[in-house]
Each structure stands twice: as C-alpha cells, then as structure tokens.
Amino acid sequence: MLLLCIAVYPRLYAQQVPIRMLDLRWLNQLDLHEEAQAAQLWDILHTTATLQGIVNRDQPSLYIRxxxxxxxxxxxxxxxxxxxxxxxxxxxxxxxxxxxIVDAVVAFRNSIRGVVVYDPTVASTSNIASSVAGIDDLLAIRYDLSPNSLYTQLVLKGPKLPVRCWLVNPNGTSVFTGQGKVWQTNLASSGSCKIDPYLWFMEHYLKKGKCNTHYAAYYIDQYWLTNPTRTVANHHQLTNHDYFVSKKGFFFDLSPWDDEAATDDPQQTPGLDRSVLQQLLRYAYQQNKGEFCYIGGFPSWAFKYTQHAQGRHPDVATEWEFSRIISAYNAFKDADAIGLGALANASFWQHFPLQKTYPQAWVSRETLKQKGLLNADGTLNIAGKQFLLFYVGDYDSSSWITQTTPYLWDDPNRGSLPLMWCISPVLAERVPMVMHNYRTTATNNDYFAAADNGAGYLLPGMLQEPRPISGLPSGLDAWKAHCLRYYKQWGLSITGFVIDGEAPGLNTAGLDCYAAFSPNGIVPQKVPLTLLHGYMPVLRADYDITDTDPQLAAKTIEERITKRPIPFHWFRAILKSPTWYKEVHEQLQADNPAVTWLDGPTFFELYRIYLEQHPDAANGNINMP
Structure with missing residues (x-):
C-alpha cells in the first residue's frame, strides 16, 4: 500500500516525509591552519554534498546549516x-x-549504492569523484586510514559501505601516475597525474553517455588543502557540489590558458589543461545537440591560473578567457566567484514551487506625456535634463545573490527610489526561492532586468560565426531559444549589461538575436555609443562606479556626464546597498538638479524615442569627443 501511495501521489508523499537536518555550523570554528582540522572539514563537507545530491534529487530530503x-x-x-x-x-x-554525517548516511542508507574513494595525493581525483558520485549514486570519500577519518567511519567500520569505484589503490598507492597507460584504459598517459583522471573519466563515462552533460561544475579540487586560509574559508565550495551531483553532471578544475602550464601542475605540457577542457566541452556540445551547458563556478584565481599563483595572467583576463572558451562550445556560467562563492542546499531548494510567470509592466508613451517627458505631439520634452540609470549588480551568481539578500535586498531604504535590479534569470535553477522572494517582496520602485549576458554569463560574440576555438556553427539560435524561455517566465525585456571581454562585439546577427528576447534594450561594450537596431535601443556600457563614499560617487558621475554628448547615462555598481544609492541620489540632486534618476522602463523607452527622433544617434554616428 505504501509503494502504491508513493507511485500515485509522489508530491503528497514527499510533503509527509520528514526533512532531515544536519547542523555543520561547528565546522566554521575549526582552525584551518591545522592540517588535520582542514582535512576534517574537507572530508565532511565533500561527503555531505554528494549525499545531499543523491537524496535531494527527486525531493527535498536533507538540509544543512x-x-x-x-x-x-x-x-x-x-x-x-x-x-x-x-x-x-x-x-x-x-x-x-x-x-x-555518519548519522545522516545511516538514515539514507537505502538511497546510497556505496562509495567512490579518491586519492589524497592526486588533487584532481576529488572532482572526478564528485562526477562519479552523482552518476552512480555513490558518496565521495577521500582515502585516509586515520582512526577518525570518514573512510574509517563509513567504509572500514560503521555501515561498512561497499567501495564501488576506486580512484586509488586499496593500499593507498596512486593508480594515476602520469606514466605508461591511463589506468583501466588503453590510452597513453598524458604525462600528468592531474590530467590522467580526466582522460579516465571521459573514457568510462562521457564517451558512454552516462553523464548529464547539460550540467557541469567548475570548482577547485582538493588542491585547496595546500593553502586553505588563502582567502575566505568557505572557498573550498564543496557545499556547491550538491546540485550538480543531483543532476549527474561533470566536475572539473582546469586552466583556460594555452601559453603556459597550469600553475597547479607546472611540469605538464603548456596548454594541456586547456586542451582537456575543450575536449570536455566538445563532448557536452555533441551530447547536448547544441543546447546549452550550465556551468556553475568561476576560476579560482586566488589559488590557480593567475598572477596570484605565479602565473602570467591577471584575474579578469583569466575570467574572460574562461568565458571565451566555454562560449565557443555553447556553455555559460553561473558565476560563483571568490568572496561570496559558497552556496549550500541548492539540491534541496531546486524543488521550490515557482509561479508560472512573474510579469512586469512596461511604460506607455501616454504615461511619459503625463510625466512631462513628452509633448502632446510625442516629441521629446527633455531640454536641459540628464537621465541616469544604474545597473544594480552583480547578480549573475546564485551564491552571491543568496548570501547578500539579508543585507542588500532587506536594506530598509529599498523602495525609496527607482532601482533596476539586474539579475540573471537562470539563477532560478539553483536558488528559485531567492528569485521568488525578490519578486513577491518588490516595491513599485524595484524593476528587474537581466544581468550579464542574459540567461547566463557568456561572451555572445563567441556564438557568432566564424567561431574561433571550436569551429562550430552559429550558436545564436540556441541562445535565443534558451533566453526566450527565461525572459518570458520572469517578465524581462532588458539586458542590463553585455560583457564582450576579449570576444568579438555583437554583429548584425548577434544584435538580431538579442532583439528577439530583449527588445527593450541592451548595454554591450563593443558597439557604437548609440544605436537603434530595428526597434531595440542599444547603449554602449560606460563607467563602473566603485566609490564606497556616496559623495565621491556622485562627483565621478557628474564629471562623466559632462563629457558625454547624449543625455542618457548608464553606470554600473557592484553590491551596493539601496542606502548607498539613496545617498548618491541625494548628493546628485544637491549638486545638479538637472540629473534625473529614472526607472528602467522610463529610461529605455525615452531613449528609444530619442533615437527615433535623432537619426545620427540611431545610426551609430555619435561619438565621444
């Protein structure tokens, strides 16, 4: 009878099953300067994340603190x-x-097939273990014979979970040596202990179609243990693994650079990491039939692949190069970057019930007349005014928006003036409860646009033909289809910022693509200062305002406005509070009453009318002096 109930009424049954909670707050008190304590934290969180991914796959069952x-x-x-x-x-x-964690494993024993044991001396095996764990319903456990290790507590003793997959010999010696042939294959070794596990995974899982290549995770491997205090303690990002384990996706930590050896594997052939990254992405593209791959994560620039880690390249350049590569293979990232990069329980929250749509109203030209911005005949009435719009960001990361809501969205001054919150709609995949909360608690002054660069962070110029790096056909139609679904659900019609980075700027085909899902405006980097593409207004991105002091920020804005030949001004700020915006606005009003702070729809509709009535601006013929 119970099995019949589960089969016929699965949602009702899920609501009756108790949620199990595991309190891991005590891990935050460990001294990560102590090797044993850092290893303890790593092991508990890694095993917990893989457990969550398995048991939360079909219903919300396990929650951690x-x-x-x-x-x-x-x-x-x-x-x-x-x-x-x-x-x-x-x-x-x-x-x-x-x-x-042992208690939790016992509670969910029937959902677990066993364990995958990885090699503590070959860092990349930890990410391979997360991949295998999700695909085969196994817990990832680091090999460690010490009396209190999880390997001892869960495999040698306690529930004595069977080892279904060894990524290390049972005696603790390495199976990936960087010599001869790759373990359990006929492939010649790459010469790298780091890379050979990826070749093994591609041979046994990717080539056989076992992996859900619509999902991938770019998180630091156990190399983190070499310097766990280098940045914020939770940048191991192990808690981020659970969602991608639940999706049976693949994990990797590879350098995007082809002109040097990876900084965590300096003996390898230069560019080997990147070559393997491209192989993974090509398998994903082929198996996804050109549909997009969702990658969670961001380059771990404080640890690897940048000048911070004795590499050649700056941080932002590394971010853009990684973005350039994944874009060439129809992949985008949900950018869990260092600082606010930790996210827990996404496998749990993925089951949150969203509304079918979250519509937003657009401003009418009749309303603009009522505001005195248009004359009765529809001509502009803006003489002497300067219009200001902020890109309120950066919300292109599930972890960032989840961590900052308590002190940014909940700021008591939110609603005191119009703000265009630029949030990637794809964040609804991992943190739907955050997205729902924003929409259902928004004031009339809170308006929503898409963050960079639509429904996910990529470099859209890399979707246009010809496509360097991959040589694949155009990805624009796939991007349009992908974004249309999210824009429709979330009532979006503006893309608040388009990062072009080191990719080509949007050409006519790229602009046509964006016009299909973002008809009310886009703000790219590599376009003329002003442009009307069909019906879509295009404004080139301008300054980032980094000043924390509102008075200095206002001064920077005023100085920039005086240099621009048009009365429409876009600025970007990252993780600034509504109180900060309010104080900047007050300072601007005191200094220059001609500066008018607008909401998103009014700004872009007024700008569209300006372009319609100024052919030189519409055709991209206005330049900065």
Whole structure:
C-alpha cells in the first residue's frame, strides 16, 4: 500500500516525509591552519554534498546549516526560517535532526549504492569523484586510514559501505601516475597525474553517455588543502557540489590558458589543461545537440591560473578567457566567484514551487506625456535634463545573490527610489526561492532586468560565426531559444549589461538575436555609443562606479556626464546597498538638479524615442569627443 501511495501521489508523499537536518555550523570554528582540522572539514563537507545530491534529487530530503556570509549571518538559517513561516513552502514539514554525517548516511542508507574513494595525493581525483558520485549514486570519500577519518567511519567500520569505484589503490598507492597507460584504459598517459583522471573519466563515462552533460561544475579540487586560509574559508565550495551531483553532471578544475602550464601542475605540457577542457566541452556540445551547458563556478584565481599563483595572467583576463572558451562550445556560467562563492542546499531548494510567470509592466508613451517627458505631439520634452540609470549588480551568481539578500535586498531604504535590479534569470535553477522572494517582496520602485549576458554569463560574440576555438556553427539560435524561455517566465525585456571581454562585439546577427528576447534594450561594450537596431535601443556600457563614499560617487558621475554628448547615462555598481544609492541620489540632486534618476522602463523607452527622433544617434554616428 505504501509503494502504491508513493507511485500515485509522489508530491503528497514527499510533503509527509520528514526533512532531515544536519547542523555543520561547528565546522566554521575549526582552525584551518591545522592540517588535520582542514582535512576534517574537507572530508565532511565533500561527503555531505554528494549525499545531499543523491537524496535531494527527486525531493527535498536533507538540509544543512553551514554557510556564513561576510556579515557573519548564517545564510542557510535565513532562508530556512523565511520559508518555515506560516503559509510558506516548508511551514508544515516535520524535521529530524541528524547528529553527524555518519548519522545522516545511516538514515539514507537505502538511497546510497556505496562509495567512490579518491586519492589524497592526486588533487584532481576529488572532482572526478564528485562526477562519479552523482552518476552512480555513490558518496565521495577521500582515502585516509586515520582512526577518525570518514573512510574509517563509513567504509572500514560503521555501515561498512561497499567501495564501488576506486580512484586509488586499496593500499593507498596512486593508480594515476602520469606514466605508461591511463589506468583501466588503453590510452597513453598524458604525462600528468592531474590530467590522467580526466582522460579516465571521459573514457568510462562521457564517451558512454552516462553523464548529464547539460550540467557541469567548475570548482577547485582538493588542491585547496595546500593553502586553505588563502582567502575566505568557505572557498573550498564543496557545499556547491550538491546540485550538480543531483543532476549527474561533470566536475572539473582546469586552466583556460594555452601559453603556459597550469600553475597547479607546472611540469605538464603548456596548454594541456586547456586542451582537456575543450575536449570536455566538445563532448557536452555533441551530447547536448547544441543546447546549452550550465556551468556553475568561476576560476579560482586566488589559488590557480593567475598572477596570484605565479602565473602570467591577471584575474579578469583569466575570467574572460574562461568565458571565451566555454562560449565557443555553447556553455555559460553561473558565476560563483571568490568572496561570496559558497552556496549550500541548492539540491534541496531546486524543488521550490515557482509561479508560472512573474510579469512586469512596461511604460506607455501616454504615461511619459503625463510625466512631462513628452509633448502632446510625442516629441521629446527633455531640454536641459540628464537621465541616469544604474545597473544594480552583480547578480549573475546564485551564491552571491543568496548570501547578500539579508543585507542588500532587506536594506530598509529599498523602495525609496527607482532601482533596476539586474539579475540573471537562470539563477532560478539553483536558488528559485531567492528569485521568488525578490519578486513577491518588490516595491513599485524595484524593476528587474537581466544581468550579464542574459540567461547566463557568456561572451555572445563567441556564438557568432566564424567561431574561433571550436569551429562550430552559429550558436545564436540556441541562445535565443534558451533566453526566450527565461525572459518570458520572469517578465524581462532588458539586458542590463553585455560583457564582450576579449570576444568579438555583437554583429548584425548577434544584435538580431538579442532583439528577439530583449527588445527593450541592451548595454554591450563593443558597439557604437548609440544605436537603434530595428526597434531595440542599444547603449554602449560606460563607467563602473566603485566609490564606497556616496559623495565621491556622485562627483565621478557628474564629471562623466559632462563629457558625454547624449543625455542618457548608464553606470554600473557592484553590491551596493539601496542606502548607498539613496545617498548618491541625494548628493546628485544637491549638486545638479538637472540629473534625473529614472526607472528602467522610463529610461529605455525615452531613449528609444530619442533615437527615433535623432537619426545620427540611431545610426551609430555619435561619438565621444
């Protein structure tokens, strides 16, 4: 009878099953300068993430408490409490507390086939273990014979979980040596202990179609253990693994550069990391039949592949090069960058029930007349005015938006003036509860546009033919189809920023693509200062305002406005609070009342009319002096 109930009423059954909670806040108190304590943290979080990915795949079953943001707020508690309130999603769910990771494993024993054991001396095997764990329903466990290790507690003792996959010999010696043939294959070794595990994974999983190549994860491997205090403690990002384990995706940590050896593997042939990265992406492209691959993560620039790690290349250049490569293979990233990069429980929250659509109204020209911005005959009435719009960012990362909500979105001054919140709609995949919260608690002054560069962060110029790096056919139609679905659901018609980086700028085909899903405006980097592409207004991106002091920020804005030949001005700020924007606005009003702060629809509709009535501007013939 129970099995019949589960089969016929799966959603109802899921609501009746208690949620198990594992409190891991104590891990934040460990001294990561101590090798044993850092290893303890790594092992517990890695095994927990793979457990979550398996048991949360079909329903929300296991929740952890761990991530603390820069304000020392527990982010997992914040979201849990919000949706435990009366009438919310989790209000009526019973919960059971697990006393330890071992207790949690025992509780979910029937969902686990066994374990994949990886090599503590070959760093890349930890990411390969996460890939295998999701595909084969196994827990990832680092080989460690010490008495209190998880390997001892879960494999040698306790539940004695069977080892279904060894990425190290049972005696602890390495199977990936960088010599001879790659273990369990007929492939010649790459000469790199780091790379051979990837070749093994491609041979046994990717080539056989076992992996869900619509999802991939770019997170640091256990190389993190070589210097766990180099940046914020939770940049191991192990808690981010659970979602991609649940999707049966693949994990990697590879350098994007072809002119040097990877900084974590200096003896390898220069460019070997990048070559393997391209192989992974090509397999994904082929198996996805050109549909996009969702990559979670970001280059771990503080640890690898940049000048911070004795490499040749700066941080931003590395970010852009990685973006350039993945874009060439129809992939985008959800950019969990260092600082705010930790995210827990995405495999749990992925089941949050979203509304079918979250519509937003556009401004009419009649309304613009009522505001005094248009004359009765539809001509502009803007003489002497300067119009200002901020790209309120950066919200192209599930981890960033989840961590910052308690102190940015909840700022008491939100709603005091118009703000265009630029949020990637693809974040709804991992943190739908955050996206829903923003829309259902927004004021009339909160308007939403897409972040860079639409429904995911890529360099769209790399979708245009000819496509260097990959040589693949155009990806623009696939990008249009991908973005249209998200823009429709979230009521979006503006793309607040298009990062071009070191990729080509948008050509006519690229602009046509964006006009199909972002008809009310885009802000790229490599376009004329002004342009009307069909009906779509195009404004070239301008300054980033980095000043934390509102008075200095206002001064920077005023100085820039005086140099621009048009009355429409776009600025970008990263993780600034509504209070900061309010104070900047007040300073601008005091200094120059001609500066008018607009909401997103009014700005872009007024700018469109300006372009319609100024042919030189519409045709891209206005330049900076």
């Amino acid at each position: 761990y991530v603390v943001n820069e304000r020392k707020q527990n982010v997992d508690d914040y979201w849990w409490k919000k949706y435990r309130q009366k009438g919310q999603w989790l209000a009526n769910r019973d919960t059971l507390l697990c006393s330890s």
